[in-house]
Amino acid sequence: xxxxxxxxxxxxxxxxxxxxxxxxxxxxxxxxxxxxxxxxxxxxxxxxxxxxxxxxxxxxxxxxxxxxxxxxxxxxxxxxxxxxxxxxxxxxxxxxxxxxxxxxxxxxxxxxxxxxxxxxxxxxxxxxxx
Amino acid sequence: xxxxxxxxxxxxxxxxxxxxxxxxxxxxxxxxxxxxxxxxxxxxxxxxxxxxxxxxxxxxxxxxxxxxxxxxxxxxxxxxxxxxxxxxxxxxxxxxxxxxxxxxxxxxxxxxxxxxxxxxxxxxxxxx
Numbered sequence: 001x002x003x004x005x006x007x008x009x010x011x012x013x014x015x016x017x018x019x020x021x022x023x024x025x026x027x028x029x030x031x032x033x034x035x036x037x038x039x040x041x042x043x044x045x046x047x048x049x050x051x052x053x054x055x056x057x058x059x060x061x062x063x064x065x066x067x068x069x070x071x072x073x074x075x076x077x078x079x080x081x082x083x084x085x086x087x088x089x090x091x092x093x094x095x096x097x098x099x100x101x102x103x104x105x106x107x108x109x110x111x112x113x114x115x116x117x118x119x120x121x122x123x124x125x126x127x128x129x130x
Numbered sequence: 131x132x133x134x135x136x137x138x139x140x141x142x143x144x145x146x147x148x149x150x151x152x153x154x155x156x157x158x159x160x161x162x163x164x165x166x167x168x169x170x171x172x173x174x175x176x177x178x179x180x181x182x183x184x185x186x187x188x189x190x191x192x193x194x195x196x197x198x199x200x201x202x203x204x205x206x207x208x209x210x211x212x213x214x215x216x217x218x219x220x221x222x223x224x225x226x227x228x229x230x231x232x233x234x235x236x237x238x239x240x241x242x243x244x245x246x247x248x249x250x251x252x253x254x255x256x257x258x
Contacts, residue, residue, distance in 0.1 A: 031209075031216075038205045046248045048252055049247075049248040086164070124175060
């Protein structure tokens with residue numbers, strides 16, 4: 001079969017950027033980031049299984065600046081992927097397809113993800129300080 | 131000739147004749163992870179301390195060990211299915227795509243075994 005270089009859907013050069021496709025791309029990006037988070041979770045469990053020195057080292061790594069940035073990033077990715085995943089499950093069940101509803105649920109997902117991330121870290125930092 | 135109706139033959143089968151397992155597995159693991167991840171996140175927030183002894187004592191209880199293993203399995207399975215789709219979408223050369231898919235699958239199997247084995251070791255270590 002001869003290869004014809006036709007433009008492929010969704011025609012990124014002519015596609016009007018909007019909330020639905022932005023959130024869809026973000027869902028995938030956060031999913032890939034969380035795959036690395038899963039790697040970190042298993043590494044953390046392996047460190048815990050290996051003994052006190054390994055676990056203290058792992059926690060020191062997570063407590064470094066890079067580690068803290070990664071943890072905050074993973075927390076946001078997690079809450080976003082969770083909320084938007086629930087939105088996807090509602091769609092799978094046939095609910096929320098109206099354009100206006102889908103737009104509002106999209107905004108709601110972003111707001112919820114930011115709020116949940118903020119609450120999580122507020123609680124975490126309060127407990128560290130206490 | 132088959133006496134089955136066209137609808138009967140088509141139900142549950144996509145154009146490939148199969149393939150709903152991937153979609154269903156992605157949703158099933160997603161639903162399972164809603165309570166599992168929320169339990170894990172709230173546990174991290176409520177543990178008295180995140181030092182070696184507190185986390186070991188928490189993870190080594192039978193209920194928590196089982197939940198941790200379920201979390202690892204659901205997470206790694208979900209990640210395997212998800213990253214597989216990403217690779218299928220963006221790695222176009224068929225040879226390279228096959229290699230990427232094989233490597234992804236093997237990495238995920240390894241990750242799942244490592245996670246389960248780690249929880250097993252934590253749970254079976256001499257009681258503190």
